Amino acid sequence: SAQGVLVHTEDQMNRGRTVSGSHIGVEAYSSIEPVYTYDTLLRTRYLLPEDIPAEQSVPFYPRVKRMRDGRTVMFWQGGQHSSRIYCARTADLRNWDERVRLFGPEQKMVAGKKTWIRYMTADAVVLGSGEIVMAASFRSDRYAEGLGCGIVIRRSRYNGDWWDRPRVIYEGPNWEPYLIELPDGRLQCYFTDADPATKNSGTSMIESFDGGFTWSSRKRVCRQFKYYDRQQKIFTDQM
Numbered sequence: 024s025a026q027g028v029l030v031h032t033e034d035q036m037n038r039g040r041t042v043s044g045s046h047i048g049v050e051a052y053s054s055i056e057p058v059y060t061y062d063t064l065l066r067t068r069y070l071l072p073e074d075i076p077a078e079q080s081v082p083f084y085p086r087v088k089r090m091r092d093g094r095t096v097m098f099w100q101g102g103q104h105s106s107r108i109y110c111a112r113t114a115d116l117r118n119w120d121e122r123v124r125l126f127g128p129e130q131k132m133v134a135g136k137k138t139w140i141r142y143m144t145a146d147a148v149v150l151g152s153g154e155i156v157m158a159a160s161f162r163s164d165r166y167a168e169g170l171g172c173g174i175v176i177r178r179s180r181y182n183g184d185w186w187d188r189p190r191v192i193y194e195g196p197n198w199e200p201y202l203i204e205l206p207d208g209r210l211q212c213y214f215t216d217a218d219p220a221t222k223n224s225g226t227s228m229i230e231s232f233d234g235g236f237t238w239s240s241r242k243r244v245c246r247q248f249k250y251y252d253r254q255q256k257i258f259t260d261q262m
Contacts, residue, residue: 063117070109070122071101078102086146090182091153098125098145098157105143108159112183125177125186126159133171138163140171148202148210155179156235158192158200158212166196167219174200174214176235192238193229199262210235213244215261221252224261 070082079102086098094114101107106128113119126142140161147157156178163171173194177186192212200214209230216227225246229238246258 065119069119070099071107075101075107079105079107084144088147088149088155090149090155092182094182096147096155096183098147100143100145104141106139106141108142108145110157110183123183123186125157126161126175126189131163131171133163133165136165138165138171142175144199146199146201148204150204150210150234151208152234153180153182154234155183156202156210158202160198160200160214162196169196169219172196174212178235192231192235193241195241197227208232208234212238216241216243216246217261221255221257223258225258226260226262 065082067080067082071080079100081102082099083103083105084100088096088098090096090112094112095116096110096112097119098108098110100109107124108126109122109124111119111122125145127140129140130137131140132138140163142159142161145157145159147155149155156176158174158176161173161175166172173191174197175189175191177189179186193214196217196219197214198217200212202210202212204210209232211228211230213226213228215224217224223246226244227241228244229241231238245260247260249257249259251257
């Protein structure tokens, strides 16, 4: 509904003698998921500060990871086009530590002009060593020109007690980086590789052989022809 989300448990649905459509008329706003427990609702006033701009006042894009010490860390951003990324930890998925801001907002010089940098779509991986490496996409207001955008990482060696300084590992238009550690120790970062000027996109990857300290150049993983636009091939395959 316009005022919130209504959750029906399985035993509350279709209780008559014949199977009925319990969501007829609202199919576009309904889904069925196996929710076996519904324990904790993290409210916006906990997830985001009160003085955040209106466009960023709703939490988006949560990602949850289990740390080496058994606790859980969650990452999220403020708004769909965020400037801020936060994280918080919990031992029982009910009681959460105070949130920590990992990115933004900040201004930087891009092509000789000062511009705000937005950070969004954070993901993380817990390495075999127990270290956490998290990645986020960043962009300036000159993203359409392919300027001031890329992927940045931060690392925590102590289960999120503190994080090292941000470090850019890729420069270029992108969104939704995804990190994975392979059995041989390689660390890979997949991302949607885009060209805003032509609306081309595809999936590319960079990889690290030293735990995320140095990274390879971009390797295209997949992209398929979609259509022609003014005699130019347009590709897709992303996220």
